[in-house]
Amino acid sequence: MTDITNDELIAHVEQLRSTPRERWSTRDRILAEAGSLIAVRSYHGASTRDIAAAVGIRQPSLFNHFASKREILAALMRLDVSIPTERAKTLARTDGSAAQRLAAYMRWDFDWYARMPFDLRGLPEELVDEPGLERFRAELTSWKRAIERIVHDGVEHGEFHPIAPSLVVRTMTAISWEIVRTARVGRARAAASALSHDAADFVLRGLLVDPRRSNAVHRS
Amino acid sequence: MTDITNDELIAHVEQLRSTPRERWSTRDRILAEAGSLIAVRSYHGASTRDIAAAVGIRQPSLFNHFASKREILAALMRLDVSIPTERAKTLARTDGSAAQRLAAYMRWDFDWYARMPFDLRGLPEELVDEPGLERFRAELTSWKRAIERIVHDGVEHGEFHPIAPSLVVRTMTAISWEIVRTARVGRARAAASALSHDAADFVLRGLLVDPRRSNAVHRS
DNA sequence: CCTACCGATCGGTAGG
DNA sequence: CCTACCGATCGGTAGG
Numbered sequence: 001m002t003d004i005t006n007d008e009l010i011a012h013v014e015q016l017r018s019t020p021r022e023r024w025s026t027r028d029r030i031l032a033e034a035g036s037l038i039a040v041r042s043y044h045g046a047s048t049r050d051i052a053a054a055v056g057i058r059q060p061s062l063f064n065h066f067a068s069k070r071e072i073l074a075a076l077m078r079l080d081v082s083i084p085t086e087r088a089k090t091l092a093r094t095d096g097s098a099a100q101r102l103a104a105y106m107r108w109d110f111d112w113y114a115r116m117p118f119d120l121r122g123l124p125e126e127l128v129d130e131p132g133l134e135r136f137r138a139e140l141t142s143w144k145r146a147i148e149r150i151v152h153d154g155v156e157h158g159e160f161h162p163i164a165p166s167l168v169v170r171t172m173t174a175i176s177w178e179i180v181r182t183a184r185v186g187r188a189r190a191a192a193s194a195l196s197h198d199a200a201d202f203v204l205r206g207l208l209v210d211p212r213r214s215n216a217v218h219r220s
Numbered sequence: 221m222t223d224i225t226n227d228e229l230i231a232h233v234e235q236l237r238s239t240p241r242e243r244w245s246t247r248d249r250i251l252a253e254a255g256s257l258i259a260v261r262s263y264h265g266a267s268t269r270d271i272a273a274a275v276g277i278r279q280p281s282l283f284n285h286f287a288s289k290r291e292i293l294a295a296l297m298r299l300d301v302s303i304p305t306e307r308a309k310t311l312a313r314t315d316g317s318a319a320q321r322l323a324a325y326m327r328w329d330f331d332w333y334a335r336m337p338f339d340l341r342g343l344p345e346e347l348v349d350e351p352g353l354e355r356f357r358a359e360l361t362s363w364k365r366a367i368e369r370i371v372h373d374g375v376e377h378g379e380f381h382p383i384a385p386s387l388v389v390r391t392m393t394a395i396s397w398e399i400v401r402t403a404r405v406g407r408a409r410a411a412a413s414a415l416s417h418d419a420a421d422f423v424l425r426g427l428l429v430d431p432r433r434s435n436a437v438h439r440s
Numbered sequence: 441c442c443t444a445c446c447g448a449t450c451g452g453t454a455g456g
Numbered sequence: 457c458c459t460a461c462c463g464a465t466c467g468g469t470a471g472g
Binding site for chain 1: 382390
């Protein structure tokens with residue numbers, strides 16, 4: 001499961017969406033409960049006993065599915081960091097205006113989180129200091145750089161108002177978390193989709209010098 | 221120090237800004253180091269031994285200044301939650317258009333964080349589950365509601381584009397964290413101020429139906 | 441997947 | 457503000 005490709009992982013997550021929770025593998029149920037607990041209590045605040053209890057097994061049984069607690073975090077990081085990074089890098093190389101590229105990325109990103117079966121809020125905050133997660137730290141840097149480059153291009157070409165690119169990155173992350181939260185309250189999958197669309201428009205209007213282009217960009 | 225008023229607390233923080241760090245009281249140095257450590261490692265990830273070591277004292281000495289680790293968190297929460305909440309509530313009652321009220325609050329909020337001598341990133345995330353911090357949880361709810369009400373008013377009067385108010389709240393929080401981060405890299409106090417201004421414009425442009433009003437609103 | 445258990449580290453206290 | 461130390465909880469292992 002660690003040497004699975006990103007595409008295979010995406011396919012697996014896609015499959016989980018259409019599978020009733022009771023039929024998920026223990027491994028996936030561990031990931032789901034760990035994600036929810038880490039989202040509210042943070043990585044260090046969610047003990048392996050908490051996670052095991054939520055799954056309905058004893059704490060040492062976790063280690064039959066993951067070599068360590070950190071490996072649970074790493075499996076969630078692949079979904080939250082590795083896959084979006086691969087996507088952002090591909091998109092940064094694409095043709096098109098900055099607004100078009102940013103709109104395309106936001107469409108993908110917000111949809112990814114609206115449909116995500118695991119609660120991935122706040123995860124990147126957890127790896128700032130944690131040893132053994134260097135790979136994800138590096139990927140997160142690449143992800144930020146890819147988005148910042150798009151914003152920077154837009155500002156340089158006079159397409160966007162002057163703004164610190166890091167601020168747009170931070171805003172997009174915040175929106176993703178809000179989408180995850182909305183998607184998890186009740187069965188609000190539809191609400192999360194509507195939110196995704198409004199949020200992308202909000203960001204583009206905030207950036208574009210000529211806001212009348214916003215709709216055209218969004219539909220392209 | 222626990223029964224100090226918000227205004228006295230603001231005055232104390234203002235004074236710290238113009239005092240060299242070596243001359244801060246031990247209590248304030250504990251708050252500063254605890255804030256930085258909690259910001260990167262989270263509350264549960266920052267041990268009392270870590271905090272004491274950063275201050276340069278032994279772990280049990282912390283308890284001469286704070287009754288418990290949670291009291292350290294509570295002192296930081298007053299700055300991050302209680303004071304902004306009081307401000308937001310006052311502002312929500314003010315006359316003026318939604319854009320004017322939101323602009324006024326953002327101006328105050330972003331400036332508060334740009335000048336804050338402690339690192340307050342991510343703090344509210346810590347109190348979701350923590351017992352004994354109910355007061356701050358309630359205040360945070362009031363804060364969100366006050367901002368959401370302003371956004372809701374703007375949408376209802378056709379001044380703002382339709383958008384989920386919770387999304388604007390989340391965006392503002394993200395911007396505050398980015399401002400705190402910027403203010404702490406090097407001596408980038410000036411950069412943080414410039415960022416504050418650009419960020420407020422960015423949010424207002426994203427909201428306003430008639431974006432040409434943005435400049436006028438911001439200066440009012 | 442379980443019971444039994446390990447050494448390390450946690451927040452906090454006693455007493456000076 | 458220190459040394460010495462406490463019970464509780466942590467992540468993880470052994471062995472079935």
